Amino acid sequence: MISVFELFKVGIGPSSSHTVGPMRAAHRFVGWLADRELLSATAGVRVELFGSLGATGVGHGTVTAVVLGLLGEQPESVDPESIPDRLAAVQSDGRIALGGRQMVPFAVTEDIVLHLGKSLAHHSNGMLFSAFDTAGAVLATRQYFSVGGGFVVDEDEITTAPDIAGPAVPYPFQTSRELLALSTGTGLPISELMMANESELRPPQQVRDDLLAIWEVMQQCVNRGLVHGGVLPGGLRVRRRAAAWHEELEAHPDARDPLEAMDWVALYALSVNEENAAGGRVVTAPTNGAAGIVPAVLHYCRDFVTGFDDDTVVRFLLTAGAVGILCKTNASISGAEVGCQGEVGSACAMAAAGLAEVLGGTPAQVENAAEIGLEHNLGLTCDPVGGLVQIPCIERNAVASVKAITAARMALRGDGIHHVALDTVIKTMRDTGADMAEKYKETSLGGLALNVVEC
Structure with missing residues (x-):
């Protein structure tokens, strides 16, 4: 079952689905690369935002959230006062430290793409993350979906039926x-x-x-x-x-x-x-x-x-x-x-x-x-x-x-x-x-x- 602490989560504004979710997704992607020993070989990243994220991502802070997530920040711990300076530094340097450690070239206006009128399958809040090697070849890609309330699922999770039984709680209910x-x-x-x-x-x-x-x-x-x-x-x-x-x-x-x-x-x-x-x-x-x-x-x-x-x-x-x-x-x-x-x-x-x-x-x-x-x-x-x-x-x-x-x-x-x-x-x-x-x-x-x- 879903926990109350999945519904009541500390984050930052202005949107759980457009800010909190994309930050978590970007953080997850960097962690996913690290787990597969691909982060050290990564020489560039590209993030594509689809559906509602592409349509209203600027006003909802999605672009900033993605940058913060790639830097290794999480919604519950990031300092809101530091965000403008963090974003300005990435923009002025033209580089980003993935997970705070793997420095790669990064142009915010070019490497974060907002697609208008295009959606990924499964959900309107879709994101496609790609990592590239030094030759520009694709190392890996991963889709994530921000499904509301800061919840994020990846391409495997969204196509797999959830275990509705969940953890063994004494009073399970669905209705x-x-x-x-x-x-x-x-x-x-x-x-x-x-x-x-x-x-x-x-x-x-x-x-x-x-x-x-x-x-x-x-x-x-x-x-x-x-x-x-x-x-x-x-x-x-x-x-x-x-x-x-x-x-x-x-x-x-x-x-x-x-x-x-x-x-x-x-x-x-x-x-x-x-x-x-x-x-x-x-x-x-x-x-x-x-x-x-x-x-x-x-x-x-x-x-x-x-x-x-x-x-x-x-x-x-x-x-x-x-x-x-x-x-x-x-x-x-x-x-x-x-x-x-x-x-x-x-x-x-x-x-x-x-x-x-x-x-x-x-x-x-x-x-x-x-x-x-x-x-x-x-x-x-x-x-x-x-x-x-x-x-x-x-x-x-x-x-x-x-x-x-x-x-x-x-x-x-x-x-x-x-x-x-x-x-x-x-x-x-x-x-x-x-x-x-x-x-x-x-x-x-x-x-x-x-x-x-x-x-």
């Missing part, structure tokens, strides 16, 4: 129906089922510590966004609003306004996604493009729900992770594959489920909350203006955060019995994504991306 049956049969809430499963992969205390570490990174991201103003990079000249909004809320609190809590929730989401758009450190939840929703709702718990503590965080993230696993297993969390319903829709469902659990919901109510959150994001397209994760992505996270809270509260007002199952909505998301025109799936060739004039 929400199976998950609810496990909960009914054991009397355990979803968070405890997930803790038992995760504890087969790492010690229980480490599961707890690692989840709290994820929460700490989320809080750091919010806090950075609350103080950074100015304009986001990329040419659209989008102003960062979170810092000014934060000052206004702090200076003029209105205890008479019953909806002020929602202003804070939206602010937290804006803060995260502005940091993401600026290339800062974020947590995929389950993707970068939807990274603000789970943190915003967790901050809502911290600020407005009584009894909030570390246990609340652990229960919330484990439950949210269960829903994310269902979305990824049975549909997709990739905007390039199913549109933004797979990113923001999945994140909204995850946050709604987590909130319902910590507010005392039954497993049936938790499933209902996730179903409501996802159902009302069905059909959401991925059409970033200018190929940047800014418009409509930043505001979309704020709206979905409030929607997740509404979904949880609606579910808690009911008894868990409802007409549409979460499994049905996830299947509908998958089917809708398959029917959706490619121009609405992270290519920036339709929707707002086509109709908003770039300035």
Whole structure:
């Protein structure tokens, strides 16, 4: 089974599929060459980006990510502050140190090729890496695919059926129906089922510590966004609003306004996604493009729900992770594959489920909350203006955060019995994504991306 730590990963912005994934792929390719004793014979490399990566790779930071991955960097450990200087050095020197050790000639604008209107088989986020010897002959080639949320598979893995059994966990599930049956049969809430499963992969205390570490990174991201103003990079000249909004809320609190809590929730989401758009450190939840929703709702718990503590965080993230696993297993969390319903829709469902659990919901109510959150994001397209994760992505996270809270509260007002199952909505998301025109799936060739004039 997929681990919650595969959904909640520390990385950098602006995109999990276009930045985090390609960086991992480039790092893997260099490691693959080294494992086969080909790295020392490598005198040049070439990277070709296809599909959505080719269409929006510049705005999504893909080119920079590939350079960093070839240098040996990983998304969770690279210093965001060092990136401009690292990229400038490669560009000015005309060379790159593969894995930090094998120096070869490298021209960023020539050796990273963005193919428009061309795709590799199997997935729209395809990459072809090639290594050459001193005579210019091909030493090796390798295809990689960024399949959403920072997940990367190579040409062998994407054509091989996965082992759906996965590791031997005590409570395996593939559908929400199976998950609810496990909960009914054991009397355990979803968070405890997930803790038992995760504890087969790492010690229980480490599961707890690692989840709290994820929460700490989320809080750091919010806090950075609350103080950074100015304009986001990329040419659209989008102003960062979170810092000014934060000052206004702090200076003029209105205890008479019953909806002020929602202003804070939206602010937290804006803060995260502005940091993401600026290339800062974020947590995929389950993707970068939807990274603000789970943190915003967790901050809502911290600020407005009584009894909030570390246990609340652990229960919330484990439950949210269960829903994310269902979305990824049975549909997709990739905007390039199913549109933004797979990113923001999945994140909204995850946050709604987590909130319902910590507010005392039954497993049936938790499933209902996730179903409501996802159902009302069905059909959401991925059409970033200018190929940047800014418009409509930043505001979309704020709206979905409030929607997740509404979904949880609606579910808690009911008894868990409802007409549409979460499994049905996830299947509908998958089917809708398959029917959706490619121009609405992270290519920036339709929707707002086509109709908003770039300035």
